[in-house]
Amino acid sequence: xxxxxxxxxxxxxxxxxxxxxxxxxxxxxxxxxxxxxxxxxxxxxxxxxxxxxxxxxxxxxxxxxxxxxxxxxxxxxxxxxxxxxxxxxxxxxxxxxxxxxxxxxxxxxxxxxxxxxxxxxxxxxxxxxxxxxxxxxxxxxxxxxxxxxxxxxxxxxxxxxxxxxxxxxxxxxxxxxxxxxxxxxxxxxxxxxxxxxxxxxxxxxxxxxxxxxxxxxxxxxxxxxxxxxxxxxxxxxxxxxxxxxxxxxxxxxxxxxxxxxxxxxxxxxxxxxxxxxxxxxxxxxxxxxxxxxxxxxxxxxxxxxxxxxxxxxxxxxxxxxxxxxxxxxxxxxxxxxxxxxxxxxxxxxxxxxxxxxxxxxxxxxxxxxxxxxxxxxxxxxxxxxxxxxxxxxxxxxxxxxxxxxxxxxxxxxxxxxxxxxxxxxxxxxxxxxxxxxxxxxxxxxxxxxxxxxxxxxxxxxxxxxxxxxxxxxxxxxxxxxxxxxxxxxxxxxxxxxxxxxxxxxxxxxxxxxxxxxxxxxxxxxxxxxxxxxxxxxxxxxxxxxxxxxxxxxxxxxxxxx
Amino acid sequence: xxxxxxxxxxxxxxxxxxxxxxxxxxxxxxxxxxxxxxxxxxxxxxxxxxxxxxxxxxxxxxxxxxxxxxxxxxxxxxxxxxxxxxxxxxxxxxxxxxxxxxxxxx
Numbered sequence: 001x002x003x004x005x006x007x008x009x010x011x012x013x014x015x016x017x018x019x020x021x022x023x024x025x026x027x028x029x030x031x032x033x034x035x036x037x038x039x040x041x042x043x044x045x046x047x048x049x050x051x052x053x054x055x056x057x058x059x060x061x062x063x064x065x066x067x068x069x070x071x072x073x074x075x076x077x078x079x080x081x082x083x084x085x086x087x088x089x090x091x092x093x094x095x096x097x098x099x100x101x102x103x104x105x106x107x108x109x110x111x112x113x114x115x116x117x118x119x120x121x122x123x124x125x126x127x128x129x130x131x132x133x134x135x136x137x138x139x140x141x142x143x144x145x146x147x148x149x150x151x152x153x154x155x156x157x158x159x160x161x162x163x164x165x166x167x168x169x170x171x172x173x174x175x176x177x178x179x180x181x182x183x184x185x186x187x188x189x190x191x192x193x194x195x196x197x198x199x200x201x202x203x204x205x206x207x208x209x210x211x212x213x214x215x216x217x218x219x220x221x222x223x224x225x226x227x228x229x230x231x232x233x234x235x236x237x238x239x240x241x242x243x244x245x246x247x248x249x250x251x252x253x254x255x256x257x258x259x260x261x262x263x264x265x266x267x268x269x270x271x272x273x274x275x276x277x278x279x280x281x282x283x284x285x286x287x288x289x290x291x292x293x294x295x296x297x298x299x300x301x302x303x304x305x306x307x308x309x310x311x312x313x314x315x316x317x318x319x320x321x322x323x324x325x326x327x328x329x330x331x332x333x334x335x336x337x338x339x340x341x342x343x344x345x346x347x348x349x350x351x352x353x354x355x356x357x358x359x360x361x362x363x364x365x366x367x368x369x370x371x372x373x374x375x376x377x378x379x380x381x382x383x384x385x386x387x388x389x390x391x392x393x394x395x396x397x398x399x400x401x402x403x404x405x406x407x408x409x410x411x412x413x414x415x416x417x418x419x420x421x422x423x424x425x426x427x428x429x430x431x432x433x434x435x436x437x438x439x440x441x442x443x444x445x446x447x448x449x450x451x452x453x454x455x456x457x458x459x460x461x462x463x464x465x466x467x468x469x470x471x472x473x474x475x476x477x478x479x480x481x482x483x484x485x486x487x488x489x490x491x492x493x494x495x496x497x498x499x500x501x502x503x504x505x506x507x508x509x510x511x512x513x514x515x516x517x518x519x520x521x522x523x524x525x526x527x528x529x530x531x532x533x534x535x536x537x538x539x540x541x542x543x544x545x546x547x548x549x550x551x552x553x554x555x556x557x558x559x560x561x
Numbered sequence: 562x563x564x565x566x567x568x569x570x571x572x573x574x575x576x577x578x579x580x581x582x583x584x585x586x587x588x589x590x591x592x593x594x595x596x597x598x599x600x601x602x603x604x605x606x607x608x609x610x611x612x613x614x615x616x617x618x619x620x621x622x623x624x625x626x627x628x629x630x631x632x633x634x635x636x637x638x639x640x641x642x643x644x645x646x647x648x649x650x651x652x653x654x655x656x657x658x659x660x661x662x663x664x665x666x667x
């Protein structure tokens with residue numbers, strides 16, 4: 001146990017993970033070698049009574065992208081770590097022996113040989129671990145894909161039912177964890193001190209403002225969009241926008257997409273006796289999540305998020321929710337990022353490993369991963385690797401990371417985020433995207449002012465949110481209801497005893513993004529890497545027939561250089 | 562003029578028929594409509610019941626003008642899930658409160 005260095009006392013979440021990685025990890029290290037580190041840091045308000053604040057960041061140098069990486073997850077694990085009074089868990093060095101489990105409690109840290117819970121699916125091992133250590137524990141882990149050092153492996157966490165369905169998914173951080181020799185972190189906060197709150201009055205004022213904003217906004221309120229349909233409300237929306245990538249980004253619309261819509265999924269879940277709505281962590285008042293089950297209400301999977309439904313569904317030409325459910329179960333079981341796995345499967349399909357739409361074959365291929373066959377070893381390494389292996393040139397990736405569920409040709413703004421994010425093709429690092437980009441091509445919106453500034457502000461705003469412990473989805477409310485964002489900042493001030501204004505909070509976000517960009521430059525990246533693959537510029541996407549035509553100079557302007 | 566309208570979510574049952582999934586309503590309307598706003602009104606919908614609207618696969622606001630053979634997609638309020646400025650035409654204060662009228666500038 002170490003004391004928190006003075007300069008890091010006011011950081012949490014992504015601010016802390018990126019600071020630690022930027023300072024302590026040589027930017028040119030091998031991500032699976034001895035000099036990389038893996039950092040778990042709960043957000044500033046994580047573990048408090050603040051609503052929807054159970055988020056934790058996991059950071060390291062990514063073996064998939066070679067950049068700095070922060071992946072963000074919602075789980076009671078995060079809150080338990082916060083309540084144990086822990087600001088960060090830093091995993092460093094390589095343990096050569098059998099895989100380990102580390103158990104963290106209020107008084108002790110213990111290590112256990114994790115062999116008996118290795119080389120097995122996580123649904124089973126999570127059950128066994130809860131049986132052994134009590135079902136109050138929070139569990140973070142890597143899976144079989146990480147044991148193979150797969151670049152598409154994520155870090156899995158428990159949901160409130162104890163299923164391994166929550167993920168710090170992107171960037172291959174599961175492989176970083178496995179390469180340290182660590183399989184599981186088990187947290188038990190029984191008797192723990194709770195999160196220390198420096199200024200109760202300020203904290204209460206802030207959290208109440210946030211609660212009010214979340215309760216009022218159409219997207220975040222009870223019976224609002226997220227509560228009713230979850231993120232999968234976007235399937236029909238983005239399909240109607242002609243931007244839902246089908247069959248490895250070869251079209252933006254398919255009328256069959258409605259077969260895997262959030263509206264249909266919700267009805268099936270309710271009919272079968274699954275759960276909807278559902279919070280991924282205790283204390284969430286948005287409750288966008290759910291538990292998908294098979295016919296008969298058996299074999300719960302966990303949530304089928306928009307990104308997962310898209311990547312394992314329409315991007316693979318699959319329009320069957322039961323197939324998507326089984327594919328998602330396999331990803332959760334094996335410790336795989338669903339976005340990267342869907343991108344990979346789609347590229348492999350284009351390369352002939354299976355037909356687009358062949359759900360049965362796709363599920364069989366997931367078994368190859370479980371059995372660690374050579375094809376399995378290939379498939380866990382992301383879509384770029386698959387593209388090379390199968391001779392496919394339409395590979396949708398930036399800085400090695402597969403694209404998420406929005407085609408950048410009709411939605412140019414998100415293409416700018418994909419290209420310029422410090423994380424590779426990432427939809428969450430600046431989701432509220434650049435209105436300036438909407439002006440490219442001459443269709444300027446006369447209401448917009450200072451677009452470049454607005455664009456940069458959103459990425460910085462998001463970086464602050466990623467420090468706070470609040471879920472990114474609170475921003476649907478806070479960008480429209482300023483008191484909500486004030487509440488976010490005030491509750492952080494309350495916890496830490498700081499006095500940040502809203503502008504200072506965004507400036508903190510900016511400093512984090514700058515720190516990440518600096519790491520990436522030291523890791524060998526330049527503006528030349530802030531680009532989308534060639535095919536997005538050349539191949540028109542039906543039905544809009546757009547290409548990504550944002551000039552390179554515009555991309556370079558996002559960071560003002 | 563002939564327009565194909567797709568109604569999503571809780572609006573689907575106001576359409577003439579449903580698609581294969583049963584979750585998207587489709588209507589072919591013969592309308593004297595000039596804009597999407599006219600179409601919404603002719604379907605008997607209140608503006609406050611509606612969130613995102615699309616015209617020929619492009620995010621559009623209510624003043625977007627429609628033409629013969631166009632396709633309009635209409636989402637209900639409880640399927641709003643994009644930041645209001647996310648796509649072209651999205652600069653409206655729509656979701657923060659039921660009291661704010663659509664079409665108001667920022």
